[in-house]
Amino acid sequence: METFELKVAEQQGTLAVMEVAGYINNEGGEAVAKEARKLLDAGHRTLLLDLKATRIINSIGISLLLEVLERTIEVQGALAFCCLTPSIAKTFQIMGLSQYTRIFPDRTSALAELLPAQ
Amino acid sequence: MAKPVRVRLVLPRVARAELLASRAVEEAGQRIAFPRDTLAEVKLAVVEACLNALEYGAGDVEVEVVAHPNDARAWIEVAVVDHGPGFDPSTVTRPVLEDKLRSKRKRGWGLELIRRLMDEVEITSEPGRTKIRMIRRRGGE
Numbered sequence: 001m002e003t004f005e006l007k008v009a010e011q012q013g014t015l016a017v018m019e020v021a022g023y024i025n026n027e028g029g030e031a032v033a034k035e036a037r038k039l040l041d042a043g044h045r046t047l048l049l050d051l052k053a054t055r056i057i058n059s060i061g062i063s064l065l066l067e068v069l070e071r072t073i074e075v076q077g078a079l080a081f082c083c084l085t086p087s088i089a090k091t092f093q094i095m096g097l098s099q100y101t102r103i104f105p106d107r108t109s110a111l112a113e114l115l116p117a118q
Numbered sequence: 119m120a121k122p123v124r125v126r127l128v129l130p131r132v133a134r135a136e137l138l139a140s141r142a143v144e145e146a147g148q149r150i151a152f153p154r155d156t157l158a159e160v161k162l163a164v165v166e167a168c169l170n171a172l173e174y175g176a177g178d179v180e181v182e183v184v185a186h187p188n189d190a191r192a193w194i195e196v197a198v199v200d201h202g203p204g205f206d207p208s209t210v211t212r213p214v215l216e217d218k219l220r221s222k223r224k225r226g227w228g229l230e231l232i233r234r235l236m237d238e239v240e241i242t243s244e245p246g247r248t249k250i251r252m253i254r255r256r257g258g259e
Contacts, residue, residue, distance in 0.1 A: 002137060023137065055158070056140070058165050059231060063224035070219050087158035094234045095227065096215040 002056065004028040006035060014045040014077075015114055017107070021053035029057075029064025036068040045077035046114055050107050052083035057091065069100055078102065082110040123149045123185040128178045129168060136168035139181045139198070147194055150187035152256060160194055160254045163235040166228040167198040167250045175200025175248065193255040204243040 002023035010017040016039045020032060036047055047068070051057075057065070072079045080102040084092065092098065104110035125142040129135040140161040147157040164181070171179040180199040186192055213226045233239050238253040 002134075023134070025134065027133075056162060056165065058136070058162070058169060059227040060169070060225065062227055063218075066215075066218055066224040070224075073219070085158060086155040087162055090159060090235070091162065091231060094231060095213075100215070100219070 004031065005053075006031050008035065008039070009050065010111075011039075011044065012115060014043065015048065015111075016044040016046070017048045017050055017111075019050045019053070022055075024054055024057040024061035024065075026060045026064070029061035032061075033064045033067050037071065040071055040075055040077065045072075045075060046080065047072060047077065048080045048082060048107070048110050048114060050082050050110075051085070051088060052107075054088065055085060057088055062091070062095065069097075073100070078114075080104065080110055080114060082107050120150075120187045122187065123183075125181075125183040127181050129172065129181060131172065131179075135172060135179075136165045139164050139168045139183075139196075142181065142183050143194065143196065146183045146185035150185045150192050150194075152185065152192060152194060156254065156256065157194075159235040160196070163232045163252060163254075164196050164198065166232050167196070167252070170228055170250075171198050171200035171202070171248070174205070175202030177201035191255045191257055193253055195251070195253045197249055197251045199247065199249045201246055202248060204245045204248050207241040207243065 004022035007019045008016060009019045018035060039047060069079050082104040083106055123146045125146050127138060127142055129138060143161050143164050182197045184195045210229050213230055218224050236252040236254050240251045242249050
């Protein structure tokens with residue numbers, strides 16, 4: 001039931017792409033936050049979370065994503081998302097996340113936008 | 119006239135129990151051909167209500183899902199009941215992202231999401247019984 005999986009799918013320059021699948025709850029959110037910390041500590045500054053295979057994020061998972069956002073802001077980096085389901089997009093809109101993150105419809109458009117900026 | 123689809127369950131106190139309620143909403147919603155994207159929003163609201171009940175409540179967490187098929191605008195009604203100490207919903211402040219980013223406590227989004235994802239939300243709470251009743255209509259906001 002909604003098995004969680006996380007993979008660092010791409011690392012190009014200071015950009016890293018994390019593919020997240022399944023339910024982002026406290027455990028999933030912790031896993032994302034831990035991997036994000038590792039990537040930022042390793043020098044990456046732009047993190048793209050590909051949520052193509054994520055159907056639901058609960059509010060605890062959201063709070064952990066905010067920790068990732070806070071950390072990227074601290075290192076003057078950027079957090080971006082792509083491939084959001086309509087309900088996750090609405091959740092982010094309710095929270096006002098688009099003010100602080102970049103949101104793309106798909107990974108291709110995200111990479112086209114984020115890579116040249118490095 | 120088709121009868122409403124009614125599902126009742128008591129959540130076990132195990133990890134991811136809230137997803138059982140989400141699954142019940144999905145099953146009931148699919149039986150009345152509720153739009154998938156709208157149903158996904160109802161599922162998230164129900165997950166949040168169940169998380170609150172499991173975290174702050176005590177005893178059984180009871181969930182009832184009723185999917186009404188035949189009205190001009192089909193609708194789904196969900197009630198989540200817990201038996202914890204209760205709370206005063208009027209004292210729950212609305213979260214502001216800017217403040218949350220500056221704060222160590224980044225949680226506190228559940229009730230806001232429930233209110234924004236559903237068309238109607240009614241919270242009744244007293245010591246020993248808290249009930250969140252919520253409705254989402256086809257074509258609602």
